[in-house]
Amino acid sequence: MSQPSATEERLEHLKHYFIDSDQQFEASKMGMWVFLVTEILFFGGLFLAYIVYRAWYPELYLLASEELHTFWGAVNTVVLIGSSLTVAMAIRSAQLNQIKGLIINLWITIGLACVFMVIKYFEYAEKFGKGILPGGYYTYDGIEHEQANIFFSIYYMMTGLHGIHVLVGIGLMLWLVYKAKKKVFHSGYYTPVEITGLYWHLVDIIWIFLFPLLYLID
């Protein structure tokens, strides 16, 4: 907590049920951390399903993983890590009151997130074209394993849910840009930027686990 100054006036962003900006900021930040915990448990279920089926069909995972394009997965990893950097820079800009920098960094982050989704789109399209569809619609016969569809069910569930999180992140950051342009944020109030940044880092970290678990095992 920074030292509350005696000259602090009742600020526009400060909700009436909080005592000061610090309390409000800390509460929001903690709320986001708690939310991230729930996200980890949410994905945790899928990681557990991944582990169980990998223990059962180890050879299937190795075979099926070859269908995934390690190169594009790696590119996406770099893209997301880069976007994590730019979102951190956006927070830094807000802290330094550089609203222009904040907006630019948010746009770069949004751009990188879109690049990620476009690459993901081409990956999905290529697989759908081959007949690698989720679950019961699976028709591909290039993998000699009876349960090949299960690997791809897990693949689509994990990357699909992650993709939805990326889309939510893009939406949040567009909203931040809108707010920043309306001069809502300044060095004394940038809570939404900070907590969106936290969320975005989680999206990034989940991908960092997904990439080796799905792409790099072959």
Added chain:
Amino acid sequence: MATNEENSNTKKLQVRRFKPEENPEKHYLNEEKGIWAWMTTVDHKKIGLLYLGSITFFFFVGGVLALLLRTELLTPAQSFIDADTYNQVFTLHGAIMIFFFLIPSVPAVLGNFVLPLQLGAKDVAFPRLNLASYYIYVIGALFTLFAIFTGGVDTGWTFYTPYSATTGGNVMAMTFGVFILGFSSILTGLNFIVTIHKMRAPGITWNKLPLNLWGLYATSLIQILATPVLAITLLLLTMERLLQIGIFDPALGGDPVLYQHFFWFYSHPAVYIMIVPGFGIISEVISTFSRKVIFGYWAIALSSLAIAFIGFLVWGHHMFTAGQSSLANMVFSFLTFLVGIPTGIKIFNWLATMYRGSIDMKTPMLYAQVFLFLFTIGGFTGIMLGALSVDIHLHDTYYVVAHFHYVMMGGMVMAFLAGLHYWWPKMFGKMYSEFWAKISCAILFVGFNMTFLPQFVMGAQGMPRRYFNYIDQFQSFHQFSTIGAYVMGVAFVIMAIYLVHSLLKGKRASSNPWGSRALEWQISSPPSLHNFHHVPVIVNGPYDYHKPMSEFQLGIAASHNGHHAEEAVNVSQSEKEQA
């Protein structure tokens, strides 16, 4: 010690006594009028009442369904509904009572209402999120109603695969409804955790936190840790039906036992989501009506957390007969016994609190006694079910049904009713008829035992749960049980009548009708829209009945509900010094 700190600050903070205003002209119920103001309110008290209305509706629906089941079971063969309808009715009874009544009951209704008041806060940390969680609940409920009217669900409330992945009816809408509902529960838990951490009034340290809040805190931890797992489970189940992804369905290479692991990893902790906040209420009620400091404050507080923790390690005891390895069975059986320890600690501390207290057997206290009696039976039979060899015999019999109803209805619902009667004067500023409340409590107690005691016996004799027909030897038990269910129905009708009467024509309640020392009773009944016109300052523990009431009504003057900068700064400093 805290008093000394207070003294060193008094010059600056100007702590003084704030006597609660009696019979306030303006309060949270009449300050904003109209349906729209209610539907869009971010006030935690009103959101609590919105939840109260909703869960009352669902309790009524679930109760009527239970009476239908019991009526059908009067005769061994078909009485008046066919077997398929019977399956749908017991599924709905379970799903509605658990997901739409029990889980939101204490946290979302009483927790929402009381938590900020007990913290001396003006609201929860995220009031809009709080309102959102209510609407998420409503949307989840609409999905469930949609499922009922588009084919129904006959899987049982557990939605076990592979049956749930292949049966007819609208399982998808139902599971999606529960999936959505889960987010409501998560958001409530998140809100409570942050509020308890960040919004305590000056002087409320962790060892002065009312035990009700310790209970809600432990509950919230379970909610945020367990519910996401249910969410992903139900999402996978939905995908199983939609896309045949083959995770849970053995016909597609999946594993139905994995579903059970996932499901119970949530649903076992979920029974603690239901019961732990009840423990919090019982602590408040027993201390208040014994006029005595609670015995073993830390033991009760930490045992809530211990139950929350151990609750995550026992899910396998639902699967003793599902093909789990025998080693896992033994480990889960042993861990299940451990839950008895913190629960026993609580029971003994409550008894010790009552010992030599000046007990006032008002309605909430009566419910607390009913709770102690019924919950202890429920708890012990739970230990018996946790024992491996016994469970093989009792698994999927009426014994399990009776055990579950003893802990959930005998424990949780009684605790909820204790809390409802305890905080009713604070919620509405009206008293209810003490006489009729006690009569109704007594009838409920008799009816409850009539309904569920015979089920222990027939379960032990081999009557399987969820069966539509039964052999003749069980008929007398079933009939006794059905009569008991109607007796309970009568008790609830009486309760509805005197509570409605209290709302319309009840005597006005004073600000503190029970003489409690807790913070929520130190403001007017009903509270004003922003709860406190001052910043409350706490110097004593919440159960220090040996200290005068005046010491519990201290506060710092704050004009404009604390909007003023000068006081705000001082308060945050004093907070830091006392933390």
